[in-house]
Amino acid sequence: MSEALSAVTSDSRRRAPLAHRTAIKAMEGAASMAERAFLGKLVLRVDPAAGDAAVTGIIGVSLPTRACTSTRQGETAILWIGPDEFWIITAPDAQTSLLAGLAEAMAGLRHQLVDVSSYYTAIELAGPRARDMLMKLTTLDLHPRAFGAGQVAGSMFGRTQAVLWQVEADEAEGGPLFRLFVRRSTADYLWCLLAEAGREWGMPRQAPLAGETWQLER
Amino acid sequence: MFLITCPYCGPRDQSEFSNAGEAHIARPTNGEELSDEQWADFVFLRTNPKGLFAERWVHTAGCRRFFNMLRNTATDEILAVYRIGEPRPQVTTAGPVTPSGEAPIGSGNDAVKVMRPGEGTE
Ligand SMILES: [Zn+2]
Numbered sequence: 001m002s003e004a005l006s007a008v009t010s011d012s013r014r015r016a017p018l019a020h021r022t023a024i025k026a027m028e029g030a031a032s033m034a035e036r037a038f039l040g041k042l043v044l045r046v047d048p049a050a051g052d053a054a055v056t057g058i059i060g061v062s063l064p065t066r067a068c069t070s071t072r073q074g075e076t077a078i079l080w081i082g083p084d085e086f087w088i089i090t091a092p093d094a095q096t097s098l099l100a101g102l103a104e105a106m107a108g109l110r111h112q113l114v115d116v117s118s119y120y121t122a123i124e125l126a127g128p129r130a131r132d133m134l135m136k137l138t139t140l141d142l143h144p145r146a147f148g149a150g151q152v153a154g155s156m157f158g159r160t161q162a163v164l165w166q167v168e169a170d171e172a173e174g175g176p177l178f179r180l181f182v183r184r185s186t187a188d189y190l191w192c193l194l195a196e197a198g199r200e201w202g203m204p205r206q207a208p209l210a211g212e213t214w215q216l217e218r
Numbered sequence: 219m220f221l222i223t224c225p226y227c228g229p230r231d232q233s234e235f236s237n238a239g240e241a242h243i244a245r246p247t248n249g250e251e252l253s254d255e256q257w258a259d260f261v262f263l264r265t266n267p268k269g270l271f272a273e274r275w276v277h278t279a280g281c282r283r284f285f286n287m288l289r290n291t292a293t294d295e296i297l298a299v300y301r302i303g304e305p306r307p308q309v310t311t312a313g314p315v316t317p318s319g320e321a322p323i324g325s326g327n328d329a330v331k332v333m334r335p336g337e338g339t340e
Binding site: 067068081082083085139140153154155156161 | 226227228230231233234278279280281
């Protein structure tokens, strides 16, 4: 019985929100875009003063206390979303055991812990032009002085809402690396908008989906 | 388009925020004793001044926290931003003088503008 159940919940039936889009690269690494599907994502609501010990005991790193920052331990990162709200991002499928461990460590503590892994997907943007592409879509101050490695901000990107996290510094090999967490229902809209924003740096047009026809440039 | 300083996140564009009505509206604790008129007053009636106004905002696209703001509704000048639970700051601002010298009611937009004789009848 348990075997049959695990077969149903395995990857074979799971479809990433952007599975129909292929990862794209522009101008020898000027910018690249790819979906990071199935990352583990937990929402934790807790008073950081009360919940930090439990979180540190399980994840090995403190809750970020400064607004719009993050802390990180290996594959697991904690993003500041609000003064008592945090997102825990971890490797695909690692969230189930993490959630169980956290729930046990926080038993008796006033908190809320929810697995939102399939509600959001992540678009990963990298390369020296990744920042410029994002700047076209948001009113956030994305100058490297104002937004650097480890920083987090929820904002509007085009007409949709997303949470931007800069994973790697601008000086890192390959330029800055961003992850943009977006609800799966608007992921394709944001993907197309980003591809369009990158066209001046050679982002190629994506192949039309089945049933779609595009008006080609003459 | 103007900047609003979220008390948690700092200055962000207005498009990230939503207005949530007048601030400091206390829910009655003696609800069962109130008349329909008194309930209607609590639920629907707001002061809507032209000038200094305390209102709630929510940082919808960012930290999603509610906070309070003192704003001059005639000029959109933001005089103070403070967290829920903090006392309303004492501020002074110039009167709501507009170039056209409109009557001191309403929000200042055309929809509520008081028409003077001979105005708007072309
Ligand atoms: Zn905020």
